[in-house]
Amino acid sequence: MAQTVEPATPRGAEEPVKAPVAEPAPRRRTFPTPYLLIAPALILLAIVLLWPIVQMVWYSLTSFTTRNLLPNQPGPAWNGFAHYRTLLTDPEFWAILRNTVVVCVLMVGSTMVLGTLVGLLLHRLPKWFSAFVALGMMLAWATPALSASLVFRWLFLPERGLVNVVLDRLPDWLVGGGWLNYNWFLEPLSLFFILITVIVWQSFPFVAVSVLAGLKSIPHELYEAARMDGAGAWKAFWNVTFPMLRPLFALLLVLQIIWDLRVFTQLYILANSFQNKDVYLLSYYIYQQGFSASPANYGMGSAIAVVMTVMILAVTAYYLRIMIRQGETR
Amino acid sequence: MTATDNTTRPAPDRPATGGAGAGATGRSGRVRRRSPARRLRSVPLYLAGVAVFLFSVFPVYWMVITAFKPVGEIFTRDQTVLPKAPTTEHFDRVLNGQLIPGVNFWQFLGNSLFVTVSAVAMGAFLSLLAAVAVARFRFRLRTTFIILLMVIQMVPMEAMIISIFINFRHLSDISGVELLGNLSGLLVVYTAVSLPITIMMLRGFVAAVPKELEEAAAIDGAGPWTVFWRILMPLVAPGLVAASIFAFITAWNEFIVALTFLGRSTDHYTLPLTLSYYFGRFGTEWGPIMAASTLLTIPVMLFFLFVQRRMVSGLTMGAVKG
Numbered sequence: 001m002a003q004t005v006e007p008a009t010p011r012g013a014e015e016p017v018k019a020p021v022a023e024p025a026p027r028r029r030t031f032p033t034p035y036l037l038i039a040p041a042l043i044l045l046a047i048v049l050l051w052p053i054v055q056m057v058w059y060s061l062t063s064f065t066t067r068n069l070l071p072n073q074p075g076p077a078w079n080g081f082a083h084y085r086t087l088l089t090d091p092e093f094w095a096i097l098r099n100t101v102v103v104c105v106l107m108v109g110s111t112m113v114l115g116t117l118v119g120l121l122l123h124r125l126p127k128w129f130s131a132f133v134a135l136g137m138m139l140a141w142a143t144p145a146l147s148a149s150l151v152f153r154w155l156f157l158p159e160r161g162l163v164n165v166v167l168d169r170l171p172d173w174l175v176g177g178g179w180l181n182y183n184w185f186l187e188p189l190s191l192f193f194i195l196i197t198v199i200v201w202q203s204f205p206f207v208a209v210s211v212l213a214g215l216k217s218i219p220h221e222l223y224e225a226a227r228m229d230g231a232g233a234w235k236a237f238w239n240v241t242f243p244m245l246r247p248l249f250a251l252l253l254v255l256q257i258i259w260d261l262r263v264f265t266q267l268y269i270l271a272n273s274f275q276n277k278d279v280y281l282l283s284y285y286i287y288q289q290g291f292s293a294s295p296a297n298y299g300m301g302s303a304i305a306v307v308m309t310v311m312i313l314a315v316t317a318y319y320l321r322i323m324i325r326q327g328e329t330r
Numbered sequence: 331m332t333a334t335d336n337t338t339r340p341a342p343d344r345p346a347t348g349g350a351g352a353g354a355t356g357r358s359g360r361v362r363r364r365s366p367a368r369r370l371r372s373v374p375l376y377l378a379g380v381a382v383f384l385f386s387v388f389p390v391y392w393m394v395i396t397a398f399k400p401v402g403e404i405f406t407r408d409q410t411v412l413p414k415a416p417t418t419e420h421f422d423r424v425l426n427g428q429l430i431p432g433v434n435f436w437q438f439l440g441n442s443l444f445v446t447v448s449a450v451a452m453g454a455f456l457s458l459l460a461a462v463a464v465a466r467f468r469f470r471l472r473t474t475f476i477i478l479l480m481v482i483q484m485v486p487m488e489a490m491i492i493s494i495f496i497n498f499r500h501l502s503d504i505s506g507v508e509l510l511g512n513l514s515g516l517l518v519v520y521t522a523v524s525l526p527i528t529i530m531m532l533r534g535f536v537a538a539v540p541k542e543l544e545e546a547a548a549i550d551g552a553g554p555w556t557v558f559w560r561i562l563m564p565l566v567a568p569g570l571v572a573a574s575i576f577a578f579i580t581a582w583n584e585f586i587v588a589l590t591f592l593g594r595s596t597d598h599y600t601l602p603l604t605l606s607y608y609f610g611r612f613g614t615e616w617g618p619i620m621a622a623s624t625l626l627t628i629p630v631m632l633f634f635l636f637v638q639r640r641m642v643s644g645l646t647m648g649a650v651k652g
Contacts, residue, residue: 037463038475041456041525047501048522049482052493059493069499118382124372125379135635136383139390142634144583146602147623150609151393154616162392162409180407201389262486265585269606272613283488290492291590298492305489316484320477329476 056309059302060084066296076299083303092277093285097307100261100282103192107260110200112253115207120237122208123215130212137205145202149269152198156184188278191270198266203259207252214245247326254319258312282308390627397421397621404616420617424625429608429618430596435625442601445513445520446581452517453524454574460525461532462562483526488586494519495590511595519587524577531576535569536562579630601626 060083064076087093118137122130143151156163158181167179184190218241226236242249264283271279274292282304289301323329396404397420399413425435464472487494495510498519502509509515543565544557552560588603599607605622612618 034463034467034469034472037459037467038471041460041529042475044456044518044522045478045482045525048494048497048519049485049490050478052490052497053485055497056490056493059496064496069496121375121378121382124375129376129379133379133383133386136386138634139631140386142579142630143390143393143627144602144623144630146583146585146605147393147627148389150605150619150623151389154396154620155389155392157616160405160407160409165407165409168407201385205386258484258486262488264488265583265602268585269609272610283486286488287491287586287590290495298496301492305492308489309485312484312486312489313481316481319484320480323480329473329480 053309056302056305059298060306062299064298064302066298068298079299083300086300087303087307093304096277096280096282096285099188099192099280103196103263103281104257104260106192107196107199107203107263108253108256110196111203111207111256111260112249114200115204115252116211116249118204118208119211119215120241122212134205134209134212137208140201141203141205143202145265146269148198148202149266152194153185153270153272156194158183185270185272186276191279195263195266195270198270199260199263203256207256210248210252211245214248215241218244247322250322251319254315254322257315261308261312261315393620393627394624396616397624399617401617420621421625423618424621429604429622430599433596433599435604435622437597438599438601438604439625441513441598442582445516445600446578449517449520449524449581450574450577452521453528453577454570456521457525457528457532457573458566458570460529461536462558464529465533465536479526479529483530487523491586491590494587498591510591511593512598515591516584516588516600519591520581520584523584524580528573528577531573532566532569535566539565575633578633582630 059076061079061081062076063079063082067073068076118133122133125133140148155161158164164179164182167175167182168177182190184194222240222244223236226240231239262283263281264287267279267281267284268287271284274284274288280288286301286304286308289297289304320329395411395413398416398418400415400417400419403410403413403415428434429438460475463469464476498509498515502515507514509518539562544561547557547561583602584600585602585606588600589606592598592600592603596607601622605619605626608615608622609619
């Protein structure tokens with residue numbers, strides 16, 4: 001995961017005498033062993049994951065439909081930037097793009113805040129109890145996206161879902177009335193609310209456990225020093241914990257953004273159809289264009305995919321900068 | 331100096347929790363007084379812990395408990411926290427009936443297990459090789475390779491799904507081996523997808539093995555293979571386990587590629603796909619849906635719980651100590 005936090009301090013600090021002896025021997029072998037070792041992985045990646053990225057850009061510039069996949073049919077015709085022009089002038093697309101960004105920000109924000117708070121909590125709790133809570137969190141973490149989406153659909157089901165039943169039983173002055181038959185899955189706002197809940201539920205344990213691991217690596221003296229300087233818990237977090245874990249936080253943030261931008265399975269189950277364009281997110285739109293629209297429009301789907309990839313690569317660039325700065329690529 | 335002080339003490343472990351407790355102890359000067367005050371102060375922490383636990387566990391609990399409720403207790407407004415008359419009829423129906431006409435549960439389970447386990451095993455093997463190369467050798471393409479991994483890891487399957495689908499359509503045509511509509515294409519994709527993260531995780535573990543150990547073994551006359559199996563492998567094993575679990579869970583839960591690749595070949599459906607298909611057809615049968623969801627979850631859960639400690643420490647090592 002994040003080979004990020006440690007910049008090799010322990011070894012250097014412990015044995016300063018040995019260091020100069022060990023250093024001049026970073027193995028510089030010229031024979032092809034390393035290339036042979038990476039070759040199988042590299043070839044597989046190139047065929048399965050790299051080539052399609054190139055293809056995606058190419059397809060987005062063509063009028064590629066199902067017809068072009070049939071045998072004895074001409075290949076897809078060059079289409080220039082027609083798809084992109086259509087997209088950029090289409091208010092529907094802009095709405096989907098905006099929803100994707102907003103939903104993603106909300107998911108990432110909630111996950112990071114909740115995860116960090118729980119990580120801090122686990123660090124404070126005695127070991128046995130923190131292990132107990134972590135065990136429970138593992139359940140949320142381990143639940144497959146599909147099972148989780150189905151359970152949340154069941155929990156929020158009109159008429160019989162537990163949430164609706166409970167809200168209906170609560171006094172009206174508190175939560176308002178008419179909850180029993182409320183359908184959460186029709187309107188974008190309520191549907192996205194459930195979507196965000198599912199995602200946060202599933203991803204905060206990872207953040208919490210990572211933060212906990214990071215916290216354990218912070219030397220205790222730093223907190224002692226902070227306390228002597230009169231720092232409270234809040235100040236200690238921002239002046240000790242956060243700077244120490246900044247690389248970890250940056251990494252978690254980037255990972256969460258990328259994982260949450262791509263959300264598909266949960267939406268597929270919660271929306272349960274492609275009828276309502278108001279609840280589409282980018283990944284959903286791509287799939288719909290490619291496999292649910294008739295006829296399937298691979299060209300348009302690819303153009304949307306390129307937009308999404310560009311967004312993700314922008315985030316990735318930031319991630320790479322962190323990594324390169326920390327010497328991860330060395 | 332403070333450092334040595336700290337290590338000899340049993341480490342109060344609670345940084346920066348205000349001066350109130352410290353003041354009280356300072357006045358009384360007895361150690362015993364401290365603990366009730368501390369305990370009282372940690373009550374909210376325990377409560378928060380319980381809340382986190384309940385929030386995490388409840389949906390899972392609700393899934394399992396619904397699976398054990400008779401139909402009458404599901405189709406009602408009076409949802410109870412415990413089933414009044416628990417039944418295994420839904421599990422029976424899922425396990426012995428046919429979720430999809432003509433195919434039974436065990437075949438779907440077999441499909442899922444086959445494709446997941448094979449992909450993880452192949453991925454782990456290829457990754458270990460690559461991780462050794464990256465962690466132990468300096469070579470020209472090394473940095474390029476690492477950056478490539480980082481970028482590939484980030485580009486989501488959801489964006490590439492159309493071009494991957496067409497790519498495999500073409501690959502099938504070229505090779506004459508049908509890769510869509512059966513498990514072979516999935517196997518290839520799952521293996522490839524597991525590589526970047528597994529290599530990056532393992533790389534940290536391989537790098538953490540002191541070179542001195544290997545060099546000592548080499549001086550004692552051990553060849554590269556002996557060094558690999560006897561020195562490197564045992565030390566990298568926890569990382570391999572952690573990385574493999576990661577890959578297993580990803581592949582086991584994978585949905586969109588299975589959805590596009592398998593199409594209507596229900597014989598080859600993996601469990602998530604089966605479940606989604608069933609939900610699409612019988613969306614109101616929450617008993618069987620929850621029973622099948624539970625069954626889909628159990629293997630991951632057991633795996634998780636079984637190796638939990640190892641996995642957290644594995645992640646910790648990879649994540650924090652590099």
